[in-house]
Amino acid sequence: MAVTLKQLSEHTHLSIPTISEILNNKNRLYKNETKRRVFEAARQLGYRPNGSARSIKSGRFRTIALLQSCQGFRTSLPSTLLSSIEVELKKHGLLLLMESVADEELEPPNSIPGLLKTWSADGLLINYISGYPEPLREFIYQQHFPAVWINSKHENDCVYPNDGAGAIAATEYLIDLGHRRIAFIDYNFGWESDPVHYSSIDRHAGYHKAMTKAGLTPMKIQGEQQIPTAERIEYSLKWLSQPSRPTAVVCYAPETTLPVYVAARSLGLSIPREISIMGFDDNIIEAIGARIDTVILPGLEMGTFAVEHLLRKIQDPSYIFSGQALSLRLEKGWTTAPPCDR
Amino acid sequence: MAVTLKQLSEHTHLSIPTISEILNNKNRLYKNETKRRVFEAARQLGYRPNGSARSIKSGRFRTIALLQSCQGFRTSLPSTLLSSIEVELKKHGLLLLMESVADEELEPPNSIPGLLKTWSADGLLINYISGYPEPLREFIYQQHFPAVWINSKHENDCVYPNDGAGAIAATEYLIDLGHRRIAFIDYNFGWESDPVHYSSIDRHAGYHKAMTKAGLTPMKIQGEQQIPTAERIEYSLKWLSQPSRPTAVVCYAPETTLPVYVAARSLGLSIPREISIMGFDDNIIEAIGARIDTVILPGLEMGTFAVEHLLRKIQDPSYIFSGQALSLRLEKGWTTAPPCDR
DNA sequence: GTGAAAGCGCTAACAG
DNA sequence: CTGTTAGCGCTTTCAC
Numbered sequence: 075m076a077v078t079l080k081q082l083s084e085h086t087h088l089s090i091p092t093i094s095e096i097l098n099n100k101n102r103l104y105k106n107e108t109k110r111r112v113f114e115a116a117r118q119l120g121y122r123p124n125g126s127a128r129s130i131k132s133g134r135f136r137t138i139a140l141l142q143s144c145q146g147f148r149t150s151l152p153s154t155l156l157s158s159i160e161v162e163l164k165k166h167g168l169l170l171l172m173e174s175v176a177d178e179e180l181e182p183p184n185s186i187p188g189l190l191k192t193w194s195a196d197g198l199l200i201n202y203i204s205g206y207p208e209p210l211r212e213f214i215y216q217q218h219f220p221a222v223w224i225n226s227k228h229e230n231d232c233v234y235p236n237d238g239a240g241a242i243a244a245t246e247y248l249i250d251l252g253h254r255r256i257a258f259i260d261y262n263f264g265w266e267s268d269p270v271h272y273s274s275i276d277r278h279a280g281y282h283k284a285m286t287k288a289g290l291t292p293m294k295i296q297g298e299q300q301i302p303t304a305e306r307i308e309y310s311l312k313w314l315s316q317p318s319r320p321t322a323v324v325c326y327a328p329e330t331t332l333p334v335y336v337a338a339r340s341l342g343l344s345i346p347r348e349i350s351i352m353g354f355d356d357n358i359i360e361a362i363g364a365r366i367d368t369v370i371l372p373g374l375e376m377g378t379f380a381v382e383h384l385l386r387k388i389q390d391p392s393y394i395f396s397g398q399a400l401s402l403r404l405e406k407g408w409t410t411a412p413p414c415d416r
Numbered sequence: 417m418a419v420t421l422k423q424l425s426e427h428t429h430l431s432i433p434t435i436s437e438i439l440n441n442k443n444r445l446y447k448n449e450t451k452r453r454v455f456e457a458a459r460q461l462g463y464r465p466n467g468s469a470r471s472i473k474s475g476r477f478r479t480i481a482l483l484q485s486c487q488g489f490r491t492s493l494p495s496t497l498l499s500s501i502e503v504e505l506k507k508h509g510l511l512l513l514m515e516s517v518a519d520e521e522l523e524p525p526n527s528i529p530g531l532l533k534t535w536s537a538d539g540l541l542i543n544y545i546s547g548y549p550e551p552l553r554e555f556i557y558q559q560h561f562p563a564v565w566i567n568s569k570h571e572n573d574c575v576y577p578n579d580g581a582g583a584i585a586a587t588e589y590l591i592d593l594g595h596r597r598i599a600f601i602d603y604n605f606g607w608e609s610d611p612v613h614y615s616s617i618d619r620h621a622g623y624h625k626a627m628t629k630a631g632l633t634p635m636k637i638q639g640e641q642q643i644p645t646a647e648r649i650e651y652s653l654k655w656l657s658q659p660s661r662p663t664a665v666v667c668y669a670p671e672t673t674l675p676v677y678v679a680a681r682s683l684g685l686s687i688p689r690e691i692s693i694m695g696f697d698d699n700i701i702e703a704i705g706a707r708i709d710t711v712i713l714p715g716l717e718m719g720t721f722a723v724e725h726l727l728r729k730i731q732d733p734s735y736i737f738s739g740q741a742l743s744l745r746l747e748k749g750w751t752t753a754p755p756c757d758r
Numbered sequence: 759g760t761g762a763a764a765g766c767g768c769t770a771a772c773a774g
Numbered sequence: 775c776t777g778t779t780a781g782c783g784c785t786t787t788c789a790c
Contacts, residue, residue: 127766171479
């Protein structure tokens with residue numbers, strides 16, 4: 075079915091190595107006529123080299139694997155991250171293999187994703203935003219398999235967003251605008267089924283630090299438990315209607331930012347005159363019809379960084395780099411301004 | 417570096433085929449002691465079979481490729497679609513290769529994505545929500561390469577959402593609730609850089625059909641050009657404040673639905689008492705803090721369908737199926753109700 | 759300028 | 775019960 079060098083050989087009455095070398099532009103001394111015949115035959119029969127056969131010779135698969143969780147709360151693959159990985163791989167002529175695994179698949183006695191049961195990639199990117207799989211970690215270590223962790227904190231070989239610094243920048247920006255009553259809002263906080271994600275802790279810590287440093291009183295708004303999506307607008311309406319409401323807010327994530335925005339508008343509050351809103355997300359939040367000032371996660375930078383360093387690890391398996399926190403970028407929208415009662 | 421059968425052979429003083437057969441559970445008659453030794457050695461040395469070597473023997477790559485566009489407006493990979501593809505592939509022990517290509521890469525003289533330049537997958541899923549690449553189509557055809565199109569309409573070998581039927585169902589649902597002034601809103605309409613997507617046309621057509629059939633006057637709200645994100649809330653406020661405003665709306669996409677929702681709340685309109693809102697999306701729209709009634713695209717079903725039929729094509733390259741439109745599902749939220757002035 | 763031979767890691771057929 | 779042989783498609787080395 076598939077066209078092989080053998081078929082080209084029969085078709086052109088040339089030997090297999092001859093054809094191989096010509097097609098790979100090894101500039102050995104072949105007659106132009108011969109080259110022409112070979113290229114012509116290849117084109118005509120639609121020859122494409124067999125990737126596996128190449129791999130087997132070279133010992134390289136020309137492939138990188140991206141491992142993720144099936145569980146939504148462990149997974150985040152913004153298009154910036156995916157596409158930067160793809161771009162970076164493409165530069166090096168590498169392909170991307172994807173697999174999503176359920177938690178159970180990584181428990182002993184298996185503890186190996188299908189992707190790795192068979193040797194079929196040169197390196198591994200592991201993208202877990204929470205609860206990364208410990209048995210996998212051991213497996214990788216003992217196999218000396220080149221791997222880079224994305225979105226999770228380890229001592230080495232990982233890259234993640236510097237949420238703390240991002241939160242500090244956001245808070246200081248609001249302080250510089252003249253705000254003094256600035257709240258941190260996190261409606262996801264308190265999810266019982268999973269430990270609180272470090273981004274939640276780090277963003278709050280950064281906010282807290284910036285407030286304290288400026289001599290301001292931190293104010294955190296959250297439920298005792300995670301607030302159901304259903305109740306977030308209602309919940310926001312309550313604290314927004316109090317006269318002591320903050321003049322600016324930093325929202326943990328879009329599922330917090332958007333309800334706050336809607337609630338503020340419902341109350342007829344003028345944004346940003348009466349309240350400034352700032353959120354965190356992979357991209358500036360604007361599907362809602364307004365550009366909300368957003369602290370943007372470095373998806374693109376993480377992808378590029380992860381691939382670059384993974385390639386170094388593949389070249390030299392003893393290469394180890396220490397965990398890298400990448401900066402978030404504050405993108406201005408229309409939802410922040412100096413407070414009106416300044 | 418990598419552990420091979422050869423190394424196991426040296427380590428156990430058994431022949432290579434013996435080890436291969438034992439590890440693959442070909443139940444030929446080996447001494448239990450021998451089996452034990454083999455498994456023990458494999459575990460100890462961390463043996464994993466080389467995927468390429470297997471492929472080369474079997475003639476199958478055990479891999480499916482997913483091709484997409486780099487261009488955002490041609491791409492849509494909701495998690496439902498991706499994960500259903502992965503699940504279905506996993507059932508068959510197949511891996512997923514991904515590539516995103518820029519339009520230029522598919523123009524002559526290349527016209528072949530890197531993924532296909534080298535023979536490295538058994539089949540191809542092509543996910544293009546607009547402007548699918550014609551040269552690729554020819555390439556696939558002349559190569560007899562098993563491929564299935566996702567999200568685009570062709571005569572054969574494709575699967576896409578039945579947007580028309582979805583819009584009819586949504587509209588009839590509102591009509592049945594008692595609404596008579598129902599509008600179709602599409603703020604994306606009129607994008608000059610690309611032909612209008614069929615989903616835009618089909619959803620509107622379905623709405624129009626349902627309205628006409630019920631003897632109601634269709635009412636379409638859209639700009640002459642695509643309305644900039646920035647102006648969508650303002651724009652919505654205008655028509656929502658008129659007394660003749662519709663009592664219910666069907667919104668083309670979330671970038672239309674959300675601004676309409678926000679505008680309605682800003683005006684203090686009670687939802688759904690004073691206005692019912694319904695949208696289209698991959699999942700029910702609720703990040704905003706309210707469950708908006710949504711006509712849900714069959715991402716999961718498309719993925720499953722596409723893989724199933726691709727596998728049939730791989731088995732039998734002459735297998736061809738006629739283009740399949742899959743139903744959308746109406747998921748109830750809290751934003752529709754009978755009109756209050758009924 | 760070109761072809762013959764060897765080998766990558768694995769599996770299938772057959773021999774003993 | 776186990777080993778030998780051959781071959782998948784390709785590239786590399788070396789001989790003619």
